[in-house]
Amino acid sequence: MDNRPIGVMDSGIGGLTVVRSILELCPRESILYLGDTARNPYGEKADSWIMKCGEELKNFLIARGVKMVVVACNTITFHEPPLFYQDTVPVIGMSTDYSSAGAARKVGIFATPASIRTHAHKKALQSVWPDMETAEVPCEGLAHAIESGEGRAVLKNMLEEAVYQYDAGDIDMILFGCTHYPLIEDLFRELFPSAVFFDPGAVTAERASGILKTCHMEADGDGESHFCFTKKSEQESCLIKKFLHRKEKAEEIRIAGE
Ligand code: DGL
Numbered sequence: 001m002d003n004r005p006i007g008v009m010d011s012g013i014g015g016l017t018v019v020r021s022i023l024e025l026c027p028r029e030s031i032l033y034l035g036d037t038a039r040n041p042y043g044e045k046a047d048s049w050i051m052k053c054g055e056e057l058k059n060f061l062i063a064r065g066v067k068m069v070v071v072a073c074n075t076i077t078f079h080e081p082p083l084f085y086q087d088t089v090p091v092i093g094m095s096t097d098y099s100s101a102g103a104a105r106k107v108g109i110f111a112t113p114a115s116i117r118t119h120a121h122k123k124a125l126q127s128v129w130p131d132m133e134t135a136e137v138p139c140e141g142l143a144h145a146i147e148s149g150e151g152r153a154v155l156k157n158m159l160e161e162a163v164y165q166y167d168a169g170d171i172d173m174i175l176f177g178c179t180h181y182p183l184i185e186d187l188f189r190e191l192f193p194s195a196v197f198f199d200p201g202a203v204t205a206e207r208a209s210g211i212l213k214t215c216h217m218e219a220d221g222d223g224e225s226h227f228c229f230t231k232k233s234e235q236e237s238c239l240i241k242k243f244l245h246r247k248e249k250a251e252e253i254r255i256a257g258e
Pocket of ligand 1: 044
């Protein structure tokens with residue numbers, strides 16, 4: 001048994017969607033969450049910048065004594081060299097195991113421009129489903145708009161434009177390639193009422209839980225969590241309450257390098 005928290009990091013609030021999956025699977029675990037809201041969005045920045053910031057977030061969590069780090073951000077996951085994932089505690093990125101996605105004719109891969117330019121989702125998807133057609137949709141500005149609390153009309157418009165521009169109108173499966181996007185799943189469903197949805201966050205949570213079990217590091221506590229952000233607004237505490245159904249308040253912190 002190990003009651004130290006699981007560290008979960010993202011460029012902002014998106015990683016809360018992965019926290020939800022982790023807590024659904026492992027309700028006795030505690031989470032130490034870190035969202036870099038002061039420097040968000042990451043998905044439109046240079047590769048070297050993303051790597052540097054990713055390292056800083058991970059170091060903050062490890063210095064705070066977490067037992068594992070879950071990189072709940074696709075953009076960071078696909079920009080870090082393999083050494084990033086070898087540390088004093090297990091460090092895992094967003095899962096690209098799409099074997100449970102099921103067959104589809106055409107998958108829309110919705111992700112940040114930085115993730116799309118790595119083609120990581122597409123390569124991983126086609127390694128299991130070679131005949132699947134894909135439309136890669138870099139949603140410029142969408143994560144930041146969600147982060148800034150933009151209204152439904154603005155978000156829907158951004159999404160519609162991306163779908164039109166990247167020829168994704170006829171997709172029958174949506175892959176959430178950015179952890180922010182499940183926060184607006186209802187908008188995706190409005191645009192694609194008959195599509196199937198695949199959220200790698202759930203698979204990532206299963207992987208985290210599997211590692212804890214194998215290493216006998218599961219918690220048997222009350223699951224008390226802590227949510228830190230590099231810049232606080234109303235939005236974070238509100239989401240923790242509404243989306244995660246938790247009482248904890250967001251805390252503003254500073255990290256080295258910020
Ligand atoms: N949530 C992040 C991801 O999964 C990125 C959002 C951002 O652009 O900062 O890629």
